[in-house]
Amino acid sequence: MRGWARSLAVLLLILVPAAADAAAKKAREPAKAFERAESVLKWINGYRGEPEPAKLPAAVRAMGEYGLLRELDQAGLQVGFIAGVLATNPDDAARLIAQMFPMPPEDQVILIKAIAFSGLPNWKAVLSAFAERMPARQVLIDKYLFGDGKTLFELPLDEGSFVLDSHWGYYFGSGSEAAVGRIVSALAWMSEGDSVDRLTIAAMAKWTLASNATRDKDLLDTLKGQMNVQESDVARRHLREVILAAETFETAKIRRDAVAAIDQLKARGPESARNYAWWGQAGQTVLALGCVAASAMGQVQLGIPCVVGGAVSTAALKYLAPTTP
Template sequence: MRYAAFLTATLLLITPAQAAVSPEVDPHASLGVVQQWIYNYRAKPDYAHVPAAVRVLFHAQTFKEPENAGIYLGFIAGAIGSNPAKAEQLVNSFFPVPPEDEWVIVRAIAFSGLPDWRNLLRRVAPRMPGRKVMIDSYLAGTLPTLANIPLEDAKPGMFDRLRGAFTKNPFAKDDKKLKMAQTFAGNQDLLDTLWGYYFATGSHLPILRIMEMLPWSKSRDTIDKLTVGSMARYTLASYAVRDAGLREFLRSELPNQPEAIKLPLGEVIEAADTVQLGSVRKDALAAVDELKTKGSDSRRNLDFWGQVGVGAVALGCVSAAALGQVAVGIPCVIGGSASQGLLSFWEKQQ
């Protein structure tokens, strides 16, 4: 009761927006309260206070480091997609948005899952002229929506490799280009985004996507896949401990999954049922140690060793929360890096 009264008082410090009317933000509004409100939102949706909560997120500079803001981005996207009839009104209520944070609105609309998200983005585009390139890229399909981001890069087939071997000039200098294509294997913040979407909607679609990453927890191919897979397994177990509905859903899906998913999913369910998260953490630590000792299954050259290190195994925003950084299970260090080394972080938990 005391928490509910405090939450209501805090959110009421910010007048909920109606259409395009801007709410006033109290500079003393607590980000921690909003984080806890987000975590509990799916159990008791409070759509009327979403604009107020989002204003606190902007005011607290939550999106200063985009790679650490995935959970909040996912929550906003889920809120937009959860009520198509009021989606445009909700988006308009976020304005004015700091110019440096306008990308959040663009991406949240694209990630919302709304059938008509393109037209909604076109209608609000004039309010964000500085993000024209990003908006046009989403509308043209050169930037993918959350549902269209692949799990990992497609591996070239045998004929593709042979063609490359015979057509490439062996004396030509390699010009390495910056990799811009997004995959879940290479962008840990996307795992956080899926969790944020789940918190906003209670939908099992993001959970099914997270389950697809579980085989990577057994991978010894790349450090990226091992990290994301390990965090997918740990966060599923950690949140399932506190979420009976999630636990039951995971149990119901177990018989339907292929063997590659069934084994780690069974471990998730057992860890959640028996509240033995330490076992999951220790297994991930052992896997990292094995990679450091033996190297990759697919390549064991000097290039690989450059990937392996405490700094290379970054810990995402929601992942840090699941490991106990915040009591409510919502992450983020505002104004600093929330990506700590997975190895060093877990070692501190021992």
């Protein structure tokens, strides 16, 4: 009897960890609903029309598997989207986050920022509750809990494309008019003559607002409402151009203006030379100057893949290139 009991104990020691490993491996596998990176991005793009928050954990795991979370500065769309979904599902936020684990340490940065960016009234308590599952990221967690870590709407828009991407992602996940309002406010920098970064952000904002509004009536209505909210005359003037371009499906002029702005900056001398690499990246990944946004999934024009729904994510550009059957 003792020998049988000992054998059973050994068997359990072998089988239980094996079962746990198998369960963890299964949890890390991309859900069948997201068999490709394009599937994840398409789901994000259509989420506002058909919200399915229960799919968020599977989507986040798929993002990690397909490399959509690999580079933080290129993952603003994903961070903002996760934050937006959590923000609009406060009662289920903790459960949704729990289902995202196990999560590789390199992807946990995205989740930490998404929790903070969600703006949930108890986001610090939520983040603290999951700190033990992310020991490798304790320094970043402490920065948000006790330091100077900023939430989404506290981040300056001129910090780079990641911030603008995150606002678009937040809108895709929540339909937030506040996120749209912040993007619109960047149009005030269209007359910026000294800061290359601010003019870049303004051009990004203008192009993506027009591109998205051509396919999103709710967004277009929100933009019309922003005409009565924005205080800057410059922002309102450029917002009128965005609305007209969206209503007439004539966004080419905005793209041409962006190209002209880039050409002017290239000719300005030392300041634009210092920022030339930044502009080059923006021209290819964010403004998509050679791209004609034709559908939710996008298509290649002039060899440059379109962004999902006109969003400004570098990752979207990278993974939305059509694949051959």
